[in-house]
Amino acid sequence: MTDAARLDHVRRIADQFINFFNTGLDYAQSRNPLIEKSETGSRQLKNNYDWWKDMGMLEFLANYGRFIRVNQMLARDSIKNRLDSEQGIGFNEFTYQVLQAYDFYYLNQHFGVDVQVGGNDQYGNIVAGIDFISRLVRQDSTKEQSCYGLTVPLLTTASGVKFGKSAGNAIFIDPELTPSYQIYQFMYRTEDEDVQRFLYKFSMLPLSVIDRVVETHNSNKKDRFGQRVLAMEMCDLIHGDGEGYDNNVVSKTLYSKDSDTEFNSEDILRAFKKQNMVTPLTRKQLGESTVPQLLYLLSNGSHSKSEFRRKIQGNAVYLGRKKDDKIESVDTIIEPERLIDGKLLLLRAGKEYYIAELVD
Structure with missing residues (x-):
């Protein structure tokens, strides 16, 4: 390792520790107002x-x-x-x-x-x-x-799977290595048997609150309520209060079947922008582009226009958050009135989503 690389690693590790302790303290105080900064001692690196x-x-x-x-x-x-x-x-x-x-x-x-x-x-x-x-x-x-x-002890799931680099499922506190939304999705996939144990380990919620979360979760495990709370708490702990909520907005917007009226475009845009998932789109680009051309633009050319045309012909492209607004023609041009609140474009092509904000 070169000296330059070593010094860069040292700087990054120091920044991660400082940020984690500061964010963790704020998180702890938000969950327990009785904790005061003057009572938390000091730390040195x-x-x-x-x-x-x-x-x-x-x-x-x-x-x-x-x-x-x-x-x-x-x-x-x-x-x-x-x-x-x-x-x-x-x-x-x-x-x-x-x-x-x-x-x-x-x-x-x-x-x-x-x-x-x-x-x-x-x-x-x-x-x-x-x-x-x-x-x-x-x-x-x-x-x-x-x-x-x-x-x-090393952390394992209820099925005995280890967490860590050697197991290939490590998550990092550096957002450049693991964006907060990936942390959210990772914890959201937690097995039902691990929800309570992980809430005890990774959150600072009062025990009575955790017990109510688990009770609600166990009453309808299909809703994954416990996993959602766990994922939000983990994001707040590592990246700061509000990060969990914003990632919940992203997750529900993309995957929930009943999210049409839950969040407005401002909530959605703020959450997606945090994850660098929003592309600015001019009215001229919107008005002059067919859906395959639009998807090609939003994908930065990672997929061809012909590929997007095939997806449309295969009934695999949708506008908005539900599957009830299917793009049926490769010649379709989306009008601004069809956007969420007239400014948020959300297109799904197969399993991939493309988000754009209409700008003047």
């Missing part, structure tokens, strides 16, 4: 490059090498499993637990960090840090070792 950049290998081995036990490193499951695999393990991965152990020691000595939190897969590295600190502190009889590790 540290980059281990600051203490490693001046540390030479010979210096590290001379000062700390004798406190590291190779037999213990080899005995840890994370190392044993890699050693027994066909790929084996590189020296960089093997020594990673040493680097993480020293990070814990440095944070403990300079910033009073006593607890390290990580997933279950980090158990060996966390224990290595505690052991490392214990061995070093024992050299100074005036100090006492008081460090701890807290591990949390």
